[in-house]
Amino acid sequence: MGAGKTTAIESLSEIEVVRTEANNSERHIADKATTTVALDYGEIVLDGEDKVRLYGIPGQKRFDFMWAILKKRAKGMILLVNSDAADPIAQMLTFIDEFRELYDRGGVVVGISRADVIDGPTLAEYSEALERTNPDLVIPVFTVDPRDRDQMENVLLALVLNIEMRALFGMATAASL
Amino acid sequence: MTIDVNQVAGEPASVSTGFPVTVGWTHAAMAVYSVLRLNTPVNLKMLIEMHGPLLIDFRHHAFSWSTPLELFPVDAVHTGIETEPTSADAPPYFELPGQDLDGLLWQMGINSFGGGPAYWLPAGERYRLIRWPNLTRHAHDMSQMKMMAVLGNTYVTTAELATLAGVEDADAQRLINALSLMRILSRSAVAEAAPVAKETAAAKRQSLFARLRKRLGR
Numbered sequence: 001m002g003a004g005k006t007t008a009i010e011s012l013s014e015i016e017v018v019r020t021e022a023n024n025s026e027r028h029i030a031d032k033a034t035t036t037v038a039l040d041y042g043e044i045v046l047d048g049e050d051k052v053r054l055y056g057i058p059g060q061k062r063f064d065f066m067w068a069i070l071k072k073r074a075k076g077m078i079l080l081v082n083s084d085a086a087d088p089i090a091q092m093l094t095f096i097d098e099f100r101e102l103y104d105r106g107g108v109v110v111g112i113s114r115a116d117v118i119d120g121p122t123l124a125e126y127s128e129a130l131e132r133t134n135p136d137l138v139i140p141v142f143t144v145d146p147r148d149r150d151q152m153e154n155v156l157l158a159l160v161l162n163i164e165m166r167a168l169f170g171m172a173t174a175a176s177l
Numbered sequence: 178m179t180i181d182v183n184q185v186a187g188e189p190a191s192v193s194t195g196f197p198v199t200v201g202w203t204h205a206a207m208a209v210y211s212v213l214r215l216n217t218p219v220n221l222k223m224l225i226e227m228h229g230p231l232l233i234d235f236r237h238h239a240f241s242w243s244t245p246l247e248l249f250p251v252d253a254v255h256t257g258i259e260t261e262p263t264s265a266d267a268p269p270y271f272e273l274p275g276q277d278l279d280g281l282l283w284q285m286g287i288n289s290f291g292g293g294p295a296y297w298l299p300a301g302e303r304y305r306l307i308r309w310p311n312l313t314r315h316a317h318d319m320s321q322m323k324m325m326a327v328l329g330n331t332y333v334t335t336a337e338l339a340t341l342a343g344v345e346d347a348d349a350q351r352l353i354n355a356l357s358l359m360r361i362l363s364r365s366a367v368a369e370a371a372p373v374a375k376e377t378a379a380a381k382r383q384s385l386f387a388r389l390r391k392r393l394g395r
Contacts, residue, residue: 127308
């Protein structure tokens with residue numbers, strides 16, 4: 001929570017983001033008035049026909065039924081990690097574990113938010129932790145400001161590129177494409 | 178203390194024929210590479226014409242320079258490179274945090290050796306990324322991102338990388354030099370070429386990346 005996923009979708013989306021928020025009952029974890037309780041939804045329209053659909057899903061465990069829905073359908077995931085969290089690397093690995101299949105086919109990019117204001121783990125430390133989960137995989141890990149459209153577009157492009165490159169080298173499974 | 182980069186390097190500078198060499202940043206990259214290989218802590222100062230001194234504190238992986246990296250002087254003339262031994266418990270070379278050294282190494286690597294291989298990269302090797310550089314902080318273009326996606330997934334030679342990414346060999350080499358200087362590149366003399374699925378020109382144009390890139394104006 002508090003990593004900026006609603007803001008990130010707002011930065012990327014070409015439509016007004018459909019937000020589902022409620023009062024935040026965990027102010028001790030993230031000091032903000034509201035938090036995502038269902039899905040945020042945004043879109044990028046390609047060629048006037050196809051769309052890139054963007055879903056922001058809540059990070060709290062009690063919403064894991066939503067994770068199950070998207071695990072099967074998503075082509076890729078931008079995992080936003082709040083550098084200010086109590087143990088951001090552990091939180092990142094928890095999500096990687098939940099979305100293991102997507103991760104193992106290279107469909108994940110990690111964005112570390114608030115890294116410029118918090119003296120947290122280095123990017124190398126995040127990458128080393130990821131490498132221990134799958135030594136054959138090199139996942140992009142970037143610092144990111146979810147409010148910055150250019151930065152979020154960069155992250156999205158890196159995700160899509162990595163997925164397509166793995167397919168080119170025959171590393172993705174047929175079922176994932 | 179002033180260092181002679183040719184002596185510190187321990188190897189003759191290997192410059193490909195046919196490429197113009199930008200002496201300034203090439204010598205700077207050679208000096209930095211040599212220092213990075215040392216086991217003893219060292220600070221480094223570069224004197225650059227028309228710019229303030231560039232200070233590097235390797236111990237803290239930081240640099241200090243009055244010129245912002247957005248205005249990186251590609252054709253800078255270096256008037257001196259000095260090293261200063263330090264120790265693990267000595268004060269920082271300048272007031273921290275300074276700037277992340279990776280940003281400087283990226284620019285330095287891209288703009289040295291004139292598009293030819295860095296002297297420490299022998300012919301015949303294949304390369305693969307150990308980790309992605311933080312592209313949020315390094316000015317880059319989409320072809321460089323594409324090359325990194327290749328390098329993140331397989332071992333390739335510079336020529337193979339250029340072909341797969343659709344760039345000139347020199348552009349691929351510049352990226353290899355930068356990533357090697359940043360020490361995020363794995364090198365192998367034995368890794369084999371990866372099998373590549375055939376991709377038609379039409380498929381390339383219709384890829385999600387191509388369409389998204391076009392939509393985003395990148």
